[in-house]
Amino acid sequence: MEKEYNPAIVKTDDQKHVEAVNIVFLILLILPQILIILGVDKLLGNTVTARLLFSQAIYILPVLCYLIFVRRSVAPCRFKRIRISNILLCVLMYICLMPVLTLLNTISYLYSATTFSNLIFQVSSEIPYPVAAIVVALIPAFCEELTYRGVFYNTYRKVNPLAAIFLSGALFGLLHGNLNQITYAVALGIIFSLIVEATDSIFSSMIVHCLVNLFSTTMVYVLPRLFEFLNSLLEEAKAAGDTQTIDMIMGIVGSEELSIDSVISATPEMFSKQQVLVSIMGSLFPAAIGGFLAFMLFRFISKRCGRWEYICDIFRKPEKSGKIFTIPLIIAFVLMIALIVMNELAARGIIG
Numbered sequence: 001m002e003k004e005y006n007p008a009i010v011k012t013d014d015q016k017h018v019e020a021v022n023i024v025f026l027i028l029l030i031l032p033q034i035l036i037i038l039g040v041d042k043l044l045g046n047t048v049t050a051r052l053l054f055s056q057a058i059y060i061l062p063v064l065c066y067l068i069f070v071r072r073s074v075a076p077c078r079f080k081r082i083r084i085s086n087i088l089l090c091v092l093m094y095i096c097l098m099p100v101l102t103l104l105n106t107i108s109y110l111y112s113a114t115t116f117s118n119l120i121f122q123v124s125s126e127i128p129y130p131v132a133a134i135v136v137a138l139i140p141a142f143c144e145e146l147t148y149r150g151v152f153y154n155t156y157r158k159v160n161p162l163a164a165i166f167l168s169g170a171l172f173g174l175l176h177g178n179l180n181q182i183t184y185a186v187a188l189g190i191i192f193s194l195i196v197e198a199t200d201s202i203f204s205s206m207i208v209h210c211l212v213n214l215f216s217t218t219m220v221y222v223l224p225r226l227f228e229f230l231n232s233l234l235e236e237a238k239a240a241g242d243t244q245t246i247d248m249i250m251g252i253v254g255s256e257e258l259s260i261d262s263v264i265s266a267t268p269e270m271f272s273k274q275q276v277l278v279s280i281m282g283s284l285f286p287a288a289i290g291g292f293l294a295f296m297l298f299r300f301i302s303k304r305c306g307r308w309e310y311i312c313d314i315f316r317k318p319e320k321s322g323k324i325f326t327i328p329l330i331i332a333f334v335l336m337i338a339l340i341v342m343n344e345l346a347a348r349g350i351i352g
Contacts, residue, residue, distance in 0.1 A: 014158040015322040020070050021155045022329040025171060027062045028147070029332050048122040052135055060143045063151055077150030080201040089301050090195050090204050091211060096294040097191060099286035105184045106283055109276045112179035113347045124221045132221070137213035145206040148172045148189060149196050157197075159322035161314045165193045167324060174336045178343045188212070197311055198302040 035041060035058065044050045067074055123132050148168050156164030169189030173182045192205040230249055237245035302308040345351045 012322065014155075017071070017155045018159055018322060018324055019326050019328070020066060021152055022324075022326050022332070024062050024066050025152065026328040026332045028059065029175065029335055031062070032058055046122075047126065049126050049131075049135055052123075053139070056139050056143045059147065063143075063147045066151060074150075076154050077146060078154060078196065078200060078202045079150075080203070082199050082201040082203050086199055086301055086304060087204060087207050089297055089304075090199065090208050093195070093294050093297040093301065094191070094208050094212065096290045096297060099283065099290035100294070101184055101187060103280065103283040103287040104187050105180075106276060106279050108180050108183040109279075110273065112183075113344060123217075124224060129217075129221050132217050133214060136217045136220075137210050141206055141210035141213050144172070145192065145202060145209050149192055149205050150202050153193050153196065154202075156324050160318070160320045160324055162318040163320075163324055165190060165197070165314075168193050174333075174340070177336075177339055178347070179340065182340070194298060194311075195301075197314075198298055198307055199305050200307055 032055070041051070041054075044054055067077075123136060127135065148171060152171060153164050153168035156167055169186050169192075172189030172192075173184075173186030176182055176185045192209060195205045195208060196202055198204075234246065234249050236242075237249070299308060302311055342351065
C-alpha cells in the first residue's frame with residue numbers, strides 16, 4: 001500500500017541547508033585537528049605567514065565547497081552594494097562599542113587564565129606592513145565573514161532569525177578556543193551579524209572586520225618600535241638622573257621591563273580579583289555611554305537602509321520555521337567545549 005504524503009515530515013530547502021552548514025561547521029572544527037595529528041603543520045616550518053595563509057585556506061575550503069556544490073550560488077551571502085556613508089557609520093558604531101568590548105574582555109579576567117600568543121609579532125619581522133595588512137587583516141576578514149555571516153548566519157536566519165544572530169556569534173567566538181578570547185569574540189560576532197542585518201549587505205561587516213584586524217596588525221608593527229623608543233628614553237633618563245621622566249615612563253607602562261614579551265606574558269592570573277573588579281567598575285560608565293551611542297547609530301543606519309522595522313520584528317515577534325540545532329552541530333559544540341576546557345586547564349598548568 002502506498003504511503004500517504006505528509007507535508008509535515010517533508011524537509012524544506014531552508015532546513016536542508018541548515019543541516020548542511022552544521023556539517024560544514026563540524027568539518028571546520030575537525031579538519032585542523034586531523035591535519036595536526038597527521039603532522040601537516042610541521043611541513044610549514046616556523047614561518048608564521050605560511051601558517052596564517054594555510055589556516056585560512058583550511059577555513060575557506062569547506063565553505064566554498066558548500067557554496068559551489070550545495071548552494072550553487074553566492075547570492076544567499078548578500079553581496080549587495082552599500083553606500084560609503086553607511087560603511088563609515090558602521091565603522092563609527094564599532095568605535096563607540098570599543099569601551100563595551102574592553103569591559104567584556106576585562107570581565108573575562110575573572111574566570112580566564114589563557115595567555116596571548118606572541119607568534120603574531122613574528123609577522124613584523126618576516127614581511128613588510130602592506131603585505132601583513134593583506135595576510136593578517138584583509139584575507140581573514142573576508143574568509144571569516146563569508147563563513148560566519150555569509151553562510152552560517154544567512155542560512156540560520158531563514159528558519160530562526162533571532163537565534164541566528166546569537167548562534168553565529170557563538171560559533172565565531174567558540175572556535176577561537178580559549179575563554180579569554182571567547183567573551184570578546186562572541187560579542188563581536190553578534191555585532192557583525194547586526195551590522196549585516198542593518199545594511200542588508202555582507203560588505204559592511206567585511207569592511208568593519210577588516211579594519212578591526214588592521215588596527216591589531218598596525219599595533220604589531222608599532223609596539224616594538226614604541227618599546228625601542230621608550231627603552232632608549234628610559235636609559236637616557238637613568239643616565240641623566242631624570243626621575244621625572246623615569247616616573248612618567250613607569251606610569252605609562254607599569255614597570256621598567258619594556259618589551260613585547262612582558263606584554264604577552266601578562267596573564268589574568270597576574271591581576272588580583274580586586275584589581276579586576278576595580279577595572280570593571282571604571283569601565284562601566286564609558287561602556288554605558290559607548291553602548292548607547294552605538295545603539296543610536298545602529299538605529300539610524302537601519303532606518304537609512306529601510307531595515308529598522310524588520311529588525312524590530314525579529315526581536316518583538318521571533319518566528320521559527322525549523323530547527324537550527326541538529327546532531328552535527330551538537331557534536332561540534334561538545335567537541336568545542338572539551339577543547340576549550342583542555343586549553344584552559346593547560347593554561348593553568350593542570351595538564352600538559
